[in-house]
Amino acid sequence: MPAGTTYKNCGCRTQEGRLLGTKCPKLRRKGGAWSPSHGSWYYQFELPPKPDGTRRNPIRRGGLATQDAADSQISRLHELLAVTGDPDHRDRITELIVTTLRTEKRLPEPEEVRRKVRTGQNLDAAITTGQWLRTWLAGRKGLRNGTLRSYRGHIDLYLEPVIGHIRLDRLRVADVEAVFDAIDERNDLIVRARESGDPELRDRAKGRRVIGPATKHRIRATLRAALGKAIRERRIDLNVASLVELPPGRRPKALVWTPERLREWCRARERFIKAESRRVKPMDAYVGTSRPSPVMVWTPEQTGIFLDRATVHRLYALYHLIAFRGLRRGEACGLRWADVDLDEGVIRVCWQITQVGGGTEQGRPKSEAGERQVTLDQHTIKEIAAHRARQNQERLAAGETWNDSGFVFTGENGDPLDPGFVSDQFLLLAMEAELPPVRLHDLRHGAATILLRAGHDLKVVQETLGLSSITIASDTYTSVLPDLARQSAEDAAAVLLSARRNGDETASNGRVVNLAEAPRR
Incomplete structure (x- = not known):
């Protein structure tokens, strides 16, 4: 198993301008303990050798505030390399670690790697939400042209502009809520334009229509269906579209x-x-x-x-x-x-x-x-x-x-x-x-x-x-x-009036007590 070590380093130099690095005397106190205020923590990790047996360059990263933070990075590296015992997969994971550190200055997420290995996905691929929406739509066979056009409109007009650039596996509830915030802002512009005499504002809203609650629900349903397919393919674990609350899209009354x-x-x-x-x-x-x-x-x-x-x-x-x-x-x-x-x-x-x-x-x-x-x-x-x-x-x-x-x-x-x-x-x-x-x-x-x-x-x-x-x-x-509603009201009133008349008759037979005439106690 590859090993990792942690150490402290700083940017101090000698009078000649050479970096002291780990040899700086300020890094330790007189008793030999690490100085809590001077320098920052680093870690070094030996990666597995290449398939041909040659040694890889070790990972050296630093600038961490505590030794625990450095230790956690080493633990994550061990977790990544333990995702699978397959030598080919392990070699690809090692390459992914090196590439991600170089391009994104971070380590890959172990759970993300584990899911991709489990579902046979390309470890290097990071599909965006926009790319996935179009992949999902292309895979929908047998749709009516009207339905297909509706889905495409939802993606092109509302979903892609706001969340299309976000990685599919990093899409969050707040991102989906931003889609509907953008729709509300657009609705406000249209309403202001209709009420305004400003020609420029009216031109900006020309040809647009207010998006109502029912259409918002259909837009969310499109995204929810696409994310549901991603869950079935184990690309993501949670359908965030299902967690977004919208005003009720009730059918309008006739x-x-x-x-x-x-x-x-x-x-x-x-x-x-x-x-x-x-x-x-x-x-x-x-x-x-x-x-x-x-x-x-x-x-x-x-x-x-x-x-x-x-x-x-x-x-x-x-x-x-x-x-x-x-x-x-x-x-x-x-x-x-x-x-x-x-x-x-x-x-x-x-x-x-x-x-x-x-x-x-x-x-x-x-x-x-x-x-x-x-x-x-x-x-x-x-x-x-x-x-x-x-x-x-x-x-x-x-x-x-x-x-x-x-x-x-x-x-x-x-x-x-x-x-x-x-x-x-x-x-x-x-x-x-x-x-x-x-x-x-x-x-x-x-x-x-x-x-x-x-x-x-x-x-x-x-x-x-x-x-x-x-x-x-x-x-x-x-x-x-x-007139139908009015007739139903008259019919209901007739039933109650009939009941009252029957009540008057029963009262005359002595079975109902008149409270006004009842003796007080």
Whole structure:
């Protein structure tokens, strides 16, 4: 076993300028004990010979305050060389000791070396968090393009800039917290820019959006998944992303456009227009004014006004289907005639067209619950039949230029629809109908609240809309239509009033004592 020794040294010189080193008389007191104030402690350690048997240069390091500190370095060297008995591994560990001392002025961590030896990793490699995130992402096979794009965005925009340079095995909770501190600072800038009249500040925030709690949770989930893979490969021992606390990312409640909320939104739109120094386009003011909730739902009466306005649009049947049966935008765009049975009055949701950046992607619904059979009402059956007749006329008019894509809803030449175009047309129709703004996806939420108003429970809502769990339905649709909530309040009051009347009757039978008439003691 290699040996190590400790000794004291100093920088004193002779009159001729030669270093005294360990021979300096000030290093020891008169009794021979080491001086507690002069010089510093050093250690020397003999490394194992090279594979060819030649001697390595010994390690000499110093500048330590105490002999115990020097002894601890020798102990660490012994621990490193005792990690494995394999001669090849031991030789690589020795080379790692020499390289680390030369480049980083420290000894390697024994536990880190032990883990790398155990898992067969390269002892010299020190992978950064950024390198590992990209390695992890490259290894994720079979991801949808949208999911892949989301992961890549989390890494490129939020994780890599803050923690990408940190060694993976040295990533700490405080480092991950710094990611979300940076997001909060960015959010503050965006909010200040929106409220400011400073053109330069507004330009800095142009095109950016505030990152909400739900997105923060998704960013953390991306990092947590990547670190989980690193733990399984024994590159790290702790998933620090799991220890970071974030504000709860609750699903936004669906709120209905009541008259009070509509009036407040109109006042906010006027303030928005006046705050702008230039002329505001109607659509910018329409969609740019803040709403009471990210998820706003029209009342059935408002939905009826929209459908009346959209009747003349060539995609009316698509909007009708979403409003009546709650399909997702991508599911409606991806519906094929092969999955429509108007005789039985059902459609099968098997495909969807989703927006991925500037393009589109066709594929199956992302969850098993999304693939479902939806029963149609007679009115919706008639609308889809009328749409098929109009599409046949378009096919005849297009002739050989018609693309027989097989989709129910298409462009005028039969091409599949771009979901973004469908949303843009929806907003235009809603603005023309002088209705408060909702997203096309909120038309689906409206279908859910109408189901509740019709007396159906959350289980029916879950199955009709293709939600993966009833919890999602509960979290999103507990804010039901005002008249439904009002009726539930009246029903509850009626029960209590009935109980009170029954109580009065029992009192007249002498079974209830009137405290006012009871004798005092």
